[in-house]
Amino acid sequence: MNEATPLTLAALGGVVSERSGVVNIALEGMMLMSAFTGYVVAFQTHNLWLGVLAGVLTGVLIATLHAALSISLMVDQIVSGFVINILALGITGVFFKGFLQEASVAGPGVLPTWEIPLLSKIPVIGPILFIHQPITFAMLLAIVLIQFLLFYTVWGLRTRAVGEHPLAADTVGINVYLVRYVAVILSGGLAGLGGAYFSLQQIGQFLPNMTGGRGFIALAAMIFGKWKPLGAFYACLLFAGAEALSGRIQITGVHIPFQFLGMLPYLLTIIVVAGAMGRAVAPAADGKPYRKA
Amino acid sequence: MSVVAGFVVAGLAVALSGSDPWQSFYALFQGAFINPRALPETLVATTPYIFLGLGVGLGFRAGLFNIGAEGQFYIGALFGVFIGYSLHELPTIVHVLLALLAGILGGFLWAAVPGILKARFGAHEVITTIMLNYVAFALVNFLINNGPMVDKSSSAPRTPYIDPAAQLPILASGTRLHAGLLLALLAIPIVWFLLDRTTIGFRIRTVGFSPTAARAAGISVAWTLLATMGLSGGLAGIAGADEVLGVSHYMPPSFSTGYGFDAIAVALLARSNPWAILPAAFLFGALSSGSRFMQFQTQVSADVISVVQATVIMFIAAPVLFQWIFRLRRAPAPAIKIASEEGVL
Numbered sequence: 215m216n217e218a219t220p221l222t223l224a225a226l227g228g229v230v231s232e233r234s235g236v237v238n239i240a241l242e243g244m245m246l247m248s249a250f251t252g253y254v255v256a257f258q259t260h261n262l263w264l265g266v267l268a269g270v271l272t273g274v275l276i277a278t279l280h281a282a283l284s285i286s287l288m289v290d291q292i293v294s295g296f297v298i299n300i301l302a303l304g305i306t307g308v309f310f311k312g313f314l315q316e317a318s319v320a321g322p323g324v325l326p327t328w329e330i331p332l333l334s335k336i337p338v339i340g341p342i343l344f345i346h347q348p349i350t351f352a353m354l355l356a357i358v359l360i361q362f363l364l365f366y367t368v369w370g371l372r373t374r375a376v377g378e379h380p381l382a383a384d385t386v387g388i389n390v391y392l393v394r395y396v397a398v399i400l401s402g403g404l405a406g407l408g409g410a411y412f413s414l415q416q417i418g419q420f421l422p423n424m425t426g427g428r429g430f431i432a433l434a435a436m437i438f439g440k441w442k443p444l445g446a447f448y449a450c451l452l453f454a455g456a457e458a459l460s461g462r463i464q465i466t467g468v469h470i471p472f473q474f475l476g477m478l479p480y481l482l483t484i485i486v487v488a489g490a491m492g493r494a495v496a497p498a499a500d501g502k503p504y505r506k507a
Numbered sequence: 508m509s510v511v512a513g514f515v516v517a518g519l520a521v522a523l524s525g526s527d528p529w530q531s532f533y534a535l536f537q538g539a540f541i542n543p544r545a546l547p548e549t550l551v552a553t554t555p556y557i558f559l560g561l562g563v564g565l566g567f568r569a570g571l572f573n574i575g576a577e578g579q580f581y582i583g584a585l586f587g588v589f590i591g592y593s594l595h596e597l598p599t600i601v602h603v604l605l606a607l608l609a610g611i612l613g614g615f616l617w618a619a620v621p622g623i624l625k626a627r628f629g630a631h632e633v634i635t636t637i638m639l640n641y642v643a644f645a646l647v648n649f650l651i652n653n654g655p656m657v658d659k660s661s662s663a664p665r666t667p668y669i670d671p672a673a674q675l676p677i678l679a680s681g682t683r684l685h686a687g688l689l690l691a692l693l694a695i696p697i698v699w700f701l702l703d704r705t706t707i708g709f710r711i712r713t714v715g716f717s718p719t720a721a722r723a724a725g726i727s728v729a730w731t732l733l734a735t736m737g738l739s740g741g742l743a744g745i746a747g748a749d750e751v752l753g754v755s756h757y758m759p760p761s762f763s764t765g766y767g768f769d770a771i772a773v774a775l776l777a778r779s780n781p782w783a784i785l786p787a788a789f790l791f792g793a794l795s796s797g798s799r800f801m802q803f804q805t806q807v808s809a810d811v812i813s814v815v816q817a818t819v820i821m822f823i824a825a826p827v828l829f830q831w832i833f834r835l836r837r838a839p840a841p842a843i844k845i846a847s848e849e850g851v852l
Contacts, residue, residue, distance in 0.1 A: 283821065289825045297824070311807070311810070434634055473652075
């Protein structure tokens with residue numbers, strides 16, 4: 215469940231963004247930047263919650279850049295996402311060296327574990343669902359919320375319409391640009407929260423490139439989950455399971471070189487993407503810029 | 508001009524992180540051109556950028572976004588170093604050629620995997636190539652850290668040194684400048700010829716322009732994608748082998764310094780035109796060797812280069828941004844289009 219937290223948050227971001235027709239490979243960069251700013255703010259203010267907030271805001275900010283580039287300026291969405299990813303690597307690298315290297319020894323700690331009274335006492339599902347650190351709770355909440363928003367509200371209907379057929383949506387008076395901006399920015403906020411997980415909930419430190427390609431694994435989970443929040447969550451559990459399993463095997467000392475176990479999540483991603491592609495159908499206008507006539 | 512913008516943004520980042528941007532960029536310039544042996548070092552770094560930039564650019568022409576150049580570079584180096592140290596008593600020319608061919612083969616095979624996945628299943632190459640990068644790093648790490656390719660006589664984890672006959676000759680004594688540069692220069696007209704003067708090149712460009720039109724014209728889109736991906740990987744693979752034979756002469760577990768990712772910026776800057784790869788690769792060679800000196804001299808991380816890169820790409824990819832900032836009368840050349848009509852993420 216812990217490993218699945220950042221994956222699911224990023225995958226939800228992917229779902230929201232792609233449902234509106236904007237491919238978001240920048241999830242990786244958003245998470246990395248947010249992990250960094252979240253850590254810096256938490257370190258400077260000695261307040262983990264401000265750190266989490268900073269992480270989310272960073273995600274929102276970068277998502278705005280992605281939206282501006284790919285929606286308004288018509289940059290190829292993949293190029294724009296790629297740019298953001300290397301920008302995030304570069305900026306976190308520069309600033310990490312700039313003022314964090316000595317400081318990282320005594321970090322601000324990690325978010326506390328919460329136990330929901332009564333509910334956590336339920337056998338079996340109690341500990342699984344109700345004893346977690348805050349970001350994991352937020353993730354569980356986000357799944358339900360996004361599922362509801364996307365499929366049971368006017369906003370969700372508009373977003374999906376824009377992702378399937380922007381021209382038709384435009385004709386009936388929906389502001390395609392606005393809908394896409396909102397979706398991408400929301401996606402950035404989710405990825406930002408996922409990023410904060412790494413530095414503030416998991417280890418209480420920032421390390422260069424600590425997200426390690428999880429933004430892309432999240433995209434694969436999104437595809438495997440057929441662009442649905444719940445589906446994406448199940449896929450993320452699967453990936454997280456693979457990761458946890460490879461860690462577990464390592465401890466038991468079975469004679470497999472650790473590098474092969476490390477490959478597992480990545481290989482699984484490749485297989486899933488190849489296998490799911492034929493059956494899962496992407497939103498029809500996914501990846502296509504829309505130019506108002 | 509996009510390069511200037513890149514430096515402005517990077518300068519801001521340096522200033523914000525608490526260092527002096529002028530001093531940093533002066534050190535960068537010194538490290539790239541002025542210091543003794545700076546220019547040869549720049550050229551040494553230019554060499555892989557030419558190969559890799561050609562490879563990534565070739566992919567772009569078919570509408571393929573090969574982010575896996577880094578992994579293909581690793582596998583190429585792995586194949587190259589294996590031939591380099593396991594064969595002996597061959598004439599230099601034969602040994603070098605064999606090792607380079609092995610490098611091409613390694614990169615080709617590694618890139619063919621996402622090629623097949625794309626052609627057969629429609630799996631988007633952006634995800635599969637990135638995932639294969641991680642797999643390549645882990646594989647190389649295994650083979651060279653605790654696997655069969657470790658040099659038992661060395662305390663540091665690395666492969667054995669390659670046979671002296673497999674080393675690329677040094678062009679200027681006292682420097683690390685090696686004959687690989689000449690090979691890279693030779694590769695430019697070859698790739699240009701392939702793209703602009705052969706049927707394969709025509710197919711690649713047609714598929715990149717419109718897969719639907721290509722299919723209507725009787726071109727096998729699947730085979731073209733596969734071949735392009737393979738060729739692109741082959742160029743990345745020769746870059747890796749060339750680096751082993753010319754510079755390091757052995758292979759440590761962590762080998763490249765992100766050449767494969769920088770190459771994407773090189774290809775975008777050159778707009779995938781093989782001739783334009785040369786100046787673009789030279790620029791990145793200078794940035795690469797200069798940034799190492801800068802990091803040493805001013806404590807500014809060499810990562811600042813990726814900020815330059817990102818900004819450069821952003822400006823190239825968004826011609827509108829340019830128009831808006833510089834009030835150009837005529838729009839610059841059209842933006843690069845990569846998302847092909849099918850196989851969207």
